[in-house]
Amino acid sequence: SAVISQKPSRDICQRGTSLTIQCQVDSQVTMMFWYRQQPGQSLTLIATANQGSEATYESGFVIDKFPISRPNLTFSTLTVSNMSPEDSSIYLCSVAKSLAELTDTQYFGPGTRLTVL
Amino acid sequence: QKEVEQNSGPLSVPEGAIASLNCTYSDRGSQSFFWYRQYSGKSPELIMFIYSNGDKEDGRFTAQLNKASQYVSLLIRDSQPSDSATYLCAANAGNNRKLIWGLGTSLAVNP
Numbered sequence: 001s002a003v004i005s006q007k008p009s010r011d012i013c014q015r016g017t018s019l020t021i022q023c024q025v026d027s028q029v030t031m032m033f034w035y036r037q038q039p040g041q042s043l044t045l046i047a048t049a050n051q052g053s054e055a056t057y058e059s060g061f062v063i064d065k066f067p068i069s070r071p072n073l074t075f076s077t078l079t080v081s082n083m084s085p086e087d088s089s090i091y092l093c094s095v096a097k098s099l100a101e102l103t104d105t106q107y108f109g110p111g112t113r114l115t116v117l
Numbered sequence: 118q119k120e121v122e123q124n125s126g127p128l129s130v131p132e133g134a135i136a137s138l139n140c141t142y143s144d145r146g147s148q149s150f151f152w153y154r155q156y157s158g159k160s161p162e163l164i165m166f167i168y169s170n171g172d173k174e175d176g177r178f179t180a181q182l183n184k185a186s187q188y189v190s191l192l193i194r195d196s197q198p199s200d201s202a203t204y205l206c207a208a209n210a211g212n213n214r215k216l217i218w219g220l221g222t223s224l225a226v227n228p
Contacts, residue, residue, distance in 0.1 A: 001163075043218045045215060048215065092160055104209070107163065108160040
């Protein structure tokens, strides 16, 4: 598996501000993902963080709102920009690791609980 | 649109019973299937994966895959109150390394 940490674990922010969430992994991984999970809902993929190139965003998510950095194979950040109350959610980082007989298995960080007032 | 569907529940079973969780998927290109457990306020944790037709057992958990019917299930034997959680089914998106997620099934195991 993988040991993944996220900072901050939670935050309360004012609308119009930005928050940067950090994700750190204990080993090098090729694939890192950022998800959003709203209360009582399933996981929604925001983007795939690519090392050395721009992130790949899913439909409905744009770089101006959710800029992502991936400076190396163990670290990524997600910024939630110009926040509104609708951005209140749990943001999860995940990494994909290949097992011997299988394609990528995803492991999740503990999440960042964001509340926007 | 590639989809993974699950009954949202809640599924309620008595302690010691078998809990059966079901999932269907639309993308015939999916090769690997995953079951995650998510406790309230926590992040998803991997329980099992399966990629071959048939059954795969791990302790009290058995995953079943039927590619012809595009159906995946998870059986939990001797259910415990600590198994009460939301169970998420996911399928890999063909050659894409992303996962397609179901909405999750809420399981309540009653003492």
